[in-house]
Amino acid sequence: MTTPEDQQQPLDLLGIGIGPFNLSLAALADPLPYLNAAFYDQRQDFNWHPGQLIDGTTLQVPFLADLVTLADPASPWTFLNYLKSRDRLFPFYFAERFHIHRAEYDAYCRWVAQALPTTHFGHQADTVRWNPGRGLFEVDHTRLDAGGQAEALGRTLTRNLVLGLGTAPYIPEPLRPLAEAPTAPIVHSADYVKQRERILTAEHITVVGSGQSGAEVFLDLLRTRPVGRERLTWIARTPAFAPMEYSKLGLEHFTPDYTRFFHGLAEPVRDKLLPQQWQLHKGIDHATINAIHDELYRRTLDGGWPDATLTPGVTVRTAGRLGTNAIELHLEHEQQNTRSRLTTNAVILATGYRERPLGALLSPLHPYIRRDSAGRPKIDEHHRIVLDASVTGAIHVQNAECHTHGVGAPDLGLAAWRSSVILNAITGQTPYPLPTRTAFTTFGLSTPPQQSRISSLPSAPRAATHGS
Known part of the structure; x- marks a missing residue:
């Protein structure tokens, strides 16, 4: 198999880490002929929390929260198509299961990871640099053998990165x-x-x-x-x-609407709010x-x-x-x-x-990364790390933005939507149109333009009144 580092042309997108979130991105990127993408993971194959696959345990999200359905129900990489490929559609239909077994979700993701041509296991990303002369990221990596030992060193050039390093x-x-x-x-x-x-x-x-x-x-x-x-x-x-918290309206905290609302809050408000929402997740x-x-x-x-x-x-x-x-x-x-x-x-x-730290991998980029008052990377509405204007490439993150995007960041139900946001931003096109509204709840007040304009003016001095 030809690997990305053997190619002469730089990639449009390199994903580092192949967990469910970057696997969602890889699946949705697969049908886009104009996007040259690859995904690296140091493991030899896909596995999802194998130590927690206790017999009989299920996901806390419906099966529709697979890798692609909430962005593209017609994708060949849906969970239902996985069942069809295994001749299991009728058993699933009669089982009437909305929440599937974790072991089944793990098997489904492995099916996708093994079939996609852009996933490359046994590739350990070591460090990332920005090459201003070429306008590209340079990713040094180590190719590992089946035993996890270094086999070869390589360098991949890419215009954009998506970090899906997971949690530890x-x-x-x-x-x-x-x-x-x-x-x-x-x-x-x-x-x-x-x-x-x-x-x-x-x-x-x-x-x-x-x-x-x-x-x-x-x-x-x-x-x-x-x-x-x-x-x-x-x-x-x-x-x-x-x-x-599993009420219908409570679950609307895991919608794009709430994610956008949370991202628009002031940093101190977000930091105070997150610990109070522990029962949501x-x-x-x-x-x-x-x-x-x-x-x-x-x-x-x-x-x-x-x-x-x-x-x-x-x-x-x-x-x-x-x-x-x-x-x-x-x-x-x-x-x-x-x-x-x-x-x-x-x-x-x-x-x-806890989120895996990005420091070691991105250490050469530290001078370019803009940070908040707590020293965390600033993340914009497109899940991009805010970088110095001299860096023309983008670094997106998956499940490393709770501090900016809220409790939905690690939720599987938002995987396909976030992948769509990232792909739309990277391509400058709209391969996956985003829904304009996703919740019945309106999480904030809409300020009428006239009211906003008036409230920004200096207030007039109040006339003194007797008896006040």
Whole structure:
């Protein structure tokens, strides 16, 4: 196969990282004959959160939130066309599933990634530079063999970049030394499936984190333990094991309308607003909450209570090893203003993910990047990093713009729309027309032009009145 670095002509678009978001971009770019694109990923093939593909778990978004449908329902890369290629359309039709299994979504994405000619795995992007003389980005990369070892060095020239580097598992500072020890019985939920058999042998298991991943791990563990001898603890910082906001109007926070509204807010307002919206994307879906309660209730039918402790509002202050098979967690309950210790034999950290830093990859471009008051890259409405005017190429980001675009940045339901925005901006055309309205909610006030003009004038002095 001819790889992009073997070509003499520069690319119009190079995507770095092949997760669902850049895979969406690759799928929508595929039918555009005037766009020369390629996508690199250092992995050998596509996989989507393999450590969290617990049997039976489903996506929290409908199957229509696939890679392309919400931008181009007629695309050959839809989930429905994937089912057709597998002779599974009728089984899916009768299953009446709106939310598909995660393993099925992973298989669908792998089908697309393997079929697209523009996806190149085993390509590790090392650094990005701007060449002002040629008006191009230079991307140095390493081609890796099947074992992940360096095989060859290369350089690719491109007019535009799209960074889809994804997120990395987040481990709170007090737990990092233990988590990094190879023999410690502590793992992030990202590795749960891989470590599951080892974890299940522990006498007592603690789950840390109240989001969907924590709930799914706790439920899976609970179902494997004997009645009355569960020996499970579930703790979280949040004030409750709360349901995800899944009302119809609540879901309109994951529309292009809300994304545009959020981007138009002042930086301090955005920073204050984001933490308050945790239930929009960090809660637990109702089905999982109900399943946990049902399982706990079933274990009371003979009159006892399950040996399972569920405590929200708790922070892990410090942690340490007790011998070779135990961990001591030092806990604090902020509302109660109390502290305690918990001895456990294994810990699963369902503590979420953080955006991968762009610093190392883009270090030669730091002088060109415009930043906000917190030192974060400024991102414009087209998901482009704001660069110095001397840089004529564009760098777009996928799922690295929560601070500018809000809670919808990591949501799969906005993948096809954002890919459309990026492709329209890069091509200067409209291969994917964007909807003018996507929500019943109007998120801000529309200021009439006349009112806006008057309010900008200096106010007249107020006449003094008696008795005021």
